[in-house]
Amino acid sequence: ILNKASKKFPNNYEILRGYGLVEFRRNNIKDALSFLQRANKIYENDTETVILLAKAEAIAKDFAAAQKFAVRAIERDPTNSEAQIVYAQVLTQVQGLDTGVVYLNDLINKFSYTVEFRLALAELYKNNDKFNEAQKIYSQLVDADPKNKQAHMGLGESYRGIGQMDKALKEFFTSAVLDPSDADGLYHAGLVYLDLGKYADAVTQFSRAATVNPLFPKLHYYVGRAFFLNGEYEKALQSAMEERKINPNLAD
Numbered sequence: 001i002l003n004k005a006s007k008k009f010p011n012n013y014e015i016l017r018g019y020g021l022v023e024f025r026r027n028n029i030k031d032a033l034s035f036l037q038r039a040n041k042i043y044e045n046d047t048e049t050v051i052l053l054a055k056a057e058a059i060a061k062d063f064a065a066a067q068k069f070a071v072r073a074i075e076r077d078p079t080n081s082e083a084q085i086v087y088a089q090v091l092t093q094v095q096g097l098d099t100g101v102v103y104l105n106d107l108i109n110k111f112s113y114t115v116e117f118r119l120a121l122a123e124l125y126k127n128n129d130k131f132n133e134a135q136k137i138y139s140q141l142v143d144a145d146p147k148n149k150q151a152h153m154g155l156g157e158s159y160r161g162i163g164q165m166d167k168a169l170k171e172f173f174t175s176a177v178l179d180p181s182d183a184d185g186l187y188h189a190g191l192v193y194l195d196l197g198k199y200a201d202a203v204t205q206f207s208r209a210a211t212v213n214p215l216f217p218k219l220h221y222y223v224g225r226a227f228f229l230n231g232e233y234e235k236a237l238q239s240a241m242e243e244r245k246i247n248p249n250l251a252d
Contacts, residue, residue: 013043017052024056027217032056047077054086058093066090081111085120097128115141115148122154131161149178153185160192168192183209183216190222199230218243221252 002022005015020035033056039049054069067090073083084107092100104121111117118141125134138155141148156171169192176185190205206223209216224239243250 011038011042013039013046013049016042017046017049020049020052020056024052027059029056029059033060045076047073047080047083050076051080051083051086054083054090058086058090063090063094067094081114081116085116088120089124092124092128097124097130100124115145119150119154122151122158126154126158126161129161131158134158135162147178149175149182149185152178153188156185156188160188160195165192165196181212183212183219186212187216187219187222190226194222194226194229197229199226202226203230215246217247218250218252220246221250 002015002018005018006012009015016035016039020032020039023029023032023035033053036049036053036056039046040053043049050069050073054066054073057063057066057069067087070083070087070090073080074087077083085104088100088103088107091103101121101124104117104124107114107117108121118137122134122137122141125131125137135155135158138151138158141151142155145151152171152175156168156175159165159168159171169189172185172189172192174185175182176189179185186205186209190202190209193199193202193205203223203226206219206226209219210223213219220239220243224236224243227233227239228236243252
């Protein structure tokens, strides 16, 4: 679709941003940055492009550039919660977890009804292996809004991090029920069964996820891993080859 659009509207910043977003989600950060930088040169006042640049530069470990773009996004739109969250994430990478936590807590105090900041704080804890702290915040969010899929997923990942696998499975399955079009919950349920050594159950959940989204990143890899650990080497090899077709540059 982007290729068709670019032929009709060459050098359109929104189309270039679209290319950048696709490459970003494919974890192809080099090409993502190339497209996003071109989009930014054409139109510097597009907040979405600037936020994506901040995220991509952070993954590329250029924290000075990431911080510059995050600050620019906030200057253009101080009410943009995504810009504020990206800035907090960059602060954490540059100055440590405590700095990011303080920044997000300040935002939570100022904007107490903005759920995104509480989710971001929980994710910050989770991504830094502070699973108990993350679990408390996610639990509060689930209690306040039982239909918040992101909170259920985060809570499940936190329970998995602290080894409470039954609770983790419950949250992942709840997420799958809340949004049957998203394979994420089933995929993470498969990972839990993999952790538990229940390889047949893992394959079952991964297969369910594949019916929802057969192109889900690393899904076939983990199906192969489950087969490999279960001694089914031919099936493991088939799954690995399937993943190679979808993600040929995947080192795993």
